[in-house]
Amino acid sequence: MRTDQVDFGVLGTVTAERAGGPLALKGPRHRAVLARLIVARRRVVPVARLVADLWDEPPPTAVGSVRTFVNDLRRALEPHRPPRTPARLLVTDGPGYALRAETEAVDAWRFETAVETAGQEEPARAARRLREALELWRGPAYAEFADEEWCGGERARLAELRLRAVEQRAEALLAGGRAAEAVPDLDAHLTGHPWREEGWRLLALALYRTGRQGDALAVLRRARATLADQLGLDPGPALRRLEAGILAQDPALDAERTAAAARVWSRAAKAYDRTVAAGARARLESTVGLLRTLAVTGSGGLAAAREHRLAAITAAEESGDPELTARVIGAYDVPAIWTRSDDPADARRVVEAAERALARMPATPAQDTAGCRLLATVALESRGTRSAPAAEAAAGAERLARRLDDPALLAFALNGVFMQSCTRAGLAPRRDALGTELVALATRHGLVTYEVLGHLIRVQARAGLADLTTADAHAEAADRLADRHELPLVRVFTDGYRALRLAATRHPERAEAAYRKVDRLLDGPGMPGVRAGLLPLALLCLRLAGRPYGIRAALDPAADWGPYLPWIRPGLALAADDEKTAREALRALPEPPADLVQEALWCVVAAAALELGDRQALRRCQDRLRPAAGQLAGAGSGLLTAGPVDVWLTAIEEALR
Numbered sequence: 012m013r014t015d016q017v018d019f020g021v022l023g024t025v026t027a028e029r030a031g032g033p034l035a036l037k038g039p040r041h042r043a044v045l046a047r048l049i050v051a052r053r054r055v056v057p058v059a060r061l062v063a064d065l066w067d068e069p070p071p072t073a074v075g076s077v078r079t080f081v082n083d084l085r086r087a088l089e090p091h092r093p094p095r096t097p098a099r100l101l102v103t104d105g106p107g108y109a110l111r112a113e114t115e116a117v118d119a120w121r122f123e124t125a126v127e128t129a130g131q132e133e134p135a136r137a138a139r140r141l142r143e144a145l146e147l148w149r150g151p152a153y154a155e156f157a158d159e160e161w162c163g164g165e166r167a168r169l170a171e172l173r174l175r176a177v178e179q180r181a182e183a184l185l186a187g188g189r190a191a192e193a194v195p196d197l198d199a200h201l202t203g204h205p206w207r208e209e210g211w212r213l214l215a216l217a218l219y220r221t222g223r224q225g226d227a228l229a230v231l232r233r234a235r236a237t238l239a240d241q242l243g244l245d246p247g248p249a250l251r252r253l254e255a256g257i258l259a260q261d262p263a264l265d266a267e268r269t270a271a272a273a274r275v276w277s278r279a280a281k282a283y284d285r286t287v288a289a290g291a292r293a294r295l296e297s298t299v300g301l302l303r304t305l306a307v308t309g310s311g312g313l314a315a316a317r318e319h320r321l322a323a324i325t326a327a328e329e330s331g332d333p334e335l336t337a338r339v340i341g342a343y344d345v346p347a348i349w350t351r352s353d354d355p356a357d358a359r360r361v362v363e364a365a366e367r368a369l370a371r372m373p374a375t376p377a378q379d380t381a382g383c384r385l386l387a388t389v390a391l392e393s394r395g396t397r398s399a400p401a402a403e404a405a406a407g408a409e410r411l412a413r414r415l416d417d418p419a420l421l422a423f424a425l426n427g428v429f430m431q432s433c434t435r436a437g438l439a440p441r442r443d444a445l446g447t448e449l450v451a452l453a454t455r456h457g458l459v460t461y462e463v464l465g466h467l468i469r470v471q472a473r474a475g476l477a478d479l480t481t482a483d484a485h486a487e488a489a490d491r492l493a494d495r496h497e498l499p500l501v502r503v504f505t506d507g508y509r510a511l512r513l514a515a516t517r518h519p520e521r522a523e524a525a526y527r528k529v530d531r532l533l534d535g536p537g538m539p540g541v542r543a544g545l546l547p548l549a550l551l552c553l554r555l556a557g558r559p560y561g562i563r564a565a566l567d568p569a570a571d572w573g574p575y576l577p578w579i580r581p582g583l584a585l586a587a588d589d590e591k592t593a594r595e596a597l598r599a600l601p602e603p604p605a606d607l608v609q610e611a612l613w614c615v616v617a618a619a620a621l622e623l624g625d626r627q628a629l630r631r632c633q634d635r636l637r638p639a640a641g642q643l644a645g646a647g648s649g650l651l652t653a654g655p656v657d658v659w660l661t662a663i664e665e666a667l668r
Contacts, residue, residue, distance in 0.1 A: 017088050017100065019117045021049055022169070023149030025156070027088065034087045037080075039155070040065055044080045046153055048101070048110035049117060050165045051569045057107035057587060060568060064161040081108055106587070118147045119169055126176045127534055134187030141180035148173060164567075168527065174204055175531055181213045190220035205237045208247050215250075219257055219264060227257055248490070292335055298323050299342040306345045307460060307498050313353075314537025316345070321357055324364050333371035334381065340365050341384025344423040346464035348471075348504060348649075350394045350433050350606040351574070353540035358392040362401075365389050383411035383420055390427030395604040397434055405431040418452055422461040425449055429468060436610045436656075437638030439475035439647045442468055446485075463492045463501055467649065470508050471607065475639075475647030477655075479512055503532050503541070507650040514553045515643060515652050522553055529650070541650075544573025549651035551579075552611050552644075555618055556654030559662040562586075562618035578603060578612040581619035593619060597628040610636065611645025614653035621666055633663045 017034065020026035025046045027034040036042050047064055048056055062073045070076075081101060085092070088100050097103075101110055114120045125144035129137040152169040153162045177200045184193040197214040201207060211234035218227040231246070231254045238244045246254075256264050302323070306316035320343055327339040340361065352358045365385045372378050372385075386408035393401030408424035429445050432438055449465030452458070466489040473482035486505045493501035510525035526549045533542040547570035554565035562582045572579045578600060584593035597620060603609040613635045620628035636644070639656045646652035653659070 016113070016116055019045075019049060019112060020149065021046065021153050022118045022122065022147050023151070024154045025049075036087060037083055040076070041080045041083055043156065043159070044077065044108075045084055045110070046156055047161055048108060049112070049119075050153075050162050051109065052120075052571070053109060053111055054569055054571070055104045055107045055109045056569065057105075059587070060107065064159070119152065122147050122169075122176075123172065126172060126179065129176075129179065129183070130534065134183045138180055138183035138187060138189070141176050141183065145173070145176055145180070171527065171531065174200070174207060174210075178207070178209050178213055181210075181217065185213065185217060185220065190217040193217040194221070206242060208234070208238070208250055211246075212249050212253055215253055215257070216264065224257060224260075228254070231257075248494070252494070292330070292332075295323060295326055295330075295335070296338055296342065299339050303343055303345055306343075307500060312537070313500070316343075317354060317357060317537075321360060324361065328364060328367070333368050334378070336364065336368045337372060337378075337381040337385055340368060340388055341381055343388075344384070344419075344426075346422075346426055346460045347391055347394070347430065348464060348467045349538070349541050350430060351540040351604065352392070352394055353538055358394075361392045362389050365392070379411055379415060380417065380420060383408050383415065383424060386411070387424045387427040391430050394430040395433070395606045397602075397605040402431045402434070418456040419458060419461075422449060422452055422458050422464075425452075426461070426464065431605075433605045433607055433609065435605075435638055436613065436635055437640070437642060439472045439639075439642055442647065443472035443476065446472055459492060459496050460498070463489050463496075463498060466492070467501070467504050470504070471647050471649035474508060474511060474515075474649055474652070475642050477515075477641075477643050477646070479515065482508060482649075483512070500536055500538075503529065503536065503538070504649055506532060510549070511646060511648075511650055511652055514549075514556065515646065515654075519553055523550060526550060526553070526651075544571065544575040545650065546570075547572055548575050548579075548608065548611065548615075551615065552651050552653040555614065556652065557658060559614075559618055559621050559659055562615070562622060565618075574604075575608075575612065577601060578616055581623075582615060585619055585622055590623060593623060594625060597623070597625055600628075607648035608645055608651065610639050610642075610647065610656065611651055611653045614644045614656075614659050617659055617663060621662060624666065626667060629663050629666055633660065633667070636660060636663075 015029065018028045020028070025036075025042050027036060027045065036045065043065055044061060047061060058074055058077055061077050062069045065077070066073055085098050085101050089098060092098065100112065101108060112120075114124060122144050125140050129140045129144070132140065151157065152166045153159075156162050157166065177196060181193040181197050181200075184190065194214065194217050197210055197217060201210045201214060204210065211230060215227040215230045215234075218224075218230060231250060234250060235246050238246060253264075255261075299320070302316040302320050305312040307313075323339055324336070327336040330336070365388045369382065369385050369389075372382055386404040390401050390405035390408060393404075405424070405427040408427050409421075412421040412424040425445055425448065429442060432442050432445065446465045446468030449461055449468065451465075453462035453465055466485040469485040470482045470489065473479070473485065486508050489501050490505050493499070493505075506525070507529045510522055510529055513522035513525055526546055530542070530546040533545070547567055550567070551565055555561055558565070563586050566579070566582050566586045568583055568586055580596040581593045581600070584590070584596055597616070600616060603612040613632050616628065617632040617636070619625075620632060636656055636659055640660060642656050644653040644656045644659060
């Protein structure tokens with residue numbers, strides 16, 4: 012850490028320090044400006060927004076006062092900056108100001124980084140890192156601004172992340188065989204937060220592993236009573252399974268069993284290293300099998316698998332053997348449910364390698380299986396692109412797989428067809444048919460991960476068709492399979508669906524809490540294609556559902572919209588009362604990617620066009636949304652919805668009349 016760096020604290024009262032000494036921040040509104048800029052996370056906060064946040068009824072001098080506060084803060088933060096030279100920390104940018112602090116300079120940002128990093132480390136190091144992260148807290152986040160609306164969401168998010176960090180540390184202690192150390196902190200944790208089911212589960216498990224079976228069962232009974240009295244809820248499936256496991260003294264609950272499995276893995280790996288020569292083809296091909304397993308384990312396994320997969324493909328291509336390359340590329344048949352790539356650049360490299368292998372493969376019937384896998388890979392990795400060659404590859408893979416009568420190959424090919432089934436809005440019935448076939452095929456032939464995929468596809472499709480009862484059944488089926496076969500990433504999508512369900516059935520406060528929980532689940536698995544921009548888009552759609560003219564109030568200008576920003580820009584301009592920029596942004600809009608949220612994005616665009624009365628943009632939205640008439644906009648994603656498409660079409664038609 013640099014000695015001239017200013018360190019900011021928000022995990023308690025708002026502070027600023029240099030070299031351990033506090034900086035004078037003057038009055039409460041100076042501190043409020045600083046806190047508001049930290050909440051924005053390096054993004055620009057317009058002066059108009061600062062005025063609205065600082066005063067309920069702004070005085071005529073409010074804008075000038077904000078500038079004075081900023082100048083005072085600059086003098087405190089950069090006292091040695093020469094006159095008339097631009098500020099480097101608290102900068103002016105366009106219509107407002109931004110605090111360009113480094114991640115390590117803000118305690119809340121360091122806390123988040125530590126929590127995220129801990130999820131990818133071995134237990135002892137993770138427990139230590141989380142303890143250090145929790146020690147950063149001096150009190151409630153942004154303590155002196157507890158009643159301010161502008162930091163309410165950030166305070167709630169950080170508070171929830173802190174609770175999750177306590178539980179994550181307990182998980183690390185349990186995984187490291189230190190169950191007794193986890194008990195006191197979990198007891199204190201639940202005293203203050205008795206609705207935390209995961210806390211109850213961890214405490215009961217920690218007690219059981221320290222030989223206190225009776226105390227563990229007593230904790231579970233206390234959890235049942237607490238949840239019933241305070242929330243009117245029965246314990247969830249995780250608590251029910253743990254109770255049954257304790258009563259049955261299930262060996263799976265014993266830490267020794269995990270240690271034994273680790274020993275078996277270690278011995279097998281050493282034997283493999285002794286018997287399979289380094290650089291051998293068998294080693295390269297078996298590595299892909301390991302990566303396939305790693306990709307569905309959670310805890311960063313998917314990101315690691317993606318990284319090493321490219322290295323394996325490169326090594327195979329360097330061998331000069333197109334058949335080996337085809338096998339290495341095609342063996343990574345990890346089921347995919349989200350139609351936006353986690354890493355588009357890597358995906359392009361995989362597609363290019365697959366196309367090179369296809370061009371060099373001999374055209375013989377014996378190579379049909381490898382060719383089918385390569386075509387399916389092209390279709391899968393070209394998700395969201397509206398690529399005609401990718402659609403042809405999907406169709407070709409399906410034809411080959413059906414002719415070869417290979418169930419596993421057909422499941423892989425159908426996954427590619429699914430990825431190419433989002434070329435326009437309203438295609439939920441087509442995806443529902445794909446999901447139905449996948450469930451039946453995978454059930455008959457024991458293809459567990461594809462059975463889960465089929466259920467998740469049907470969750471999405473039935474939600475899009477407003478058939479929530481059937482979607483519920485498929486979400487429960489996916490959860491049962493995931494629990495039985497240790498597939499933790501499934502929970503992201505089933506919990507996401509349940510948040511969508513709350514949104515669709517008009518429970519906005521519960522839906523918002525559920526969406527924030529899903530965002531936390533996405534902290535560590537390595538799925539940026541899902542997570543980037545998802546939470547703000549889901550919350551925007553939640554606020555717009557049934558209210559097509561509400562975009563100014565529904566938007567959060569400080570949110571990180573990720574890849575969805577181009578379709579949010581018209582609304583952001585409206586929220587800033589800049590209709591000229593909003594119209595220009597509407598006219599310049601590209602088509603959304605061919606993914607599962609395009610209907611929701613068209614509704615967001617329609618909301619801006621309705622505010623402006625822009626007939627050209629309205630006709631474009633009407634044309635794109637009309638094929639989805641009768642469906643729930645965006646619910647085919649299984650994660651968010653902007654409400655019935657018919658509501659949007661009616662509003663557009665009335666505006667055009």
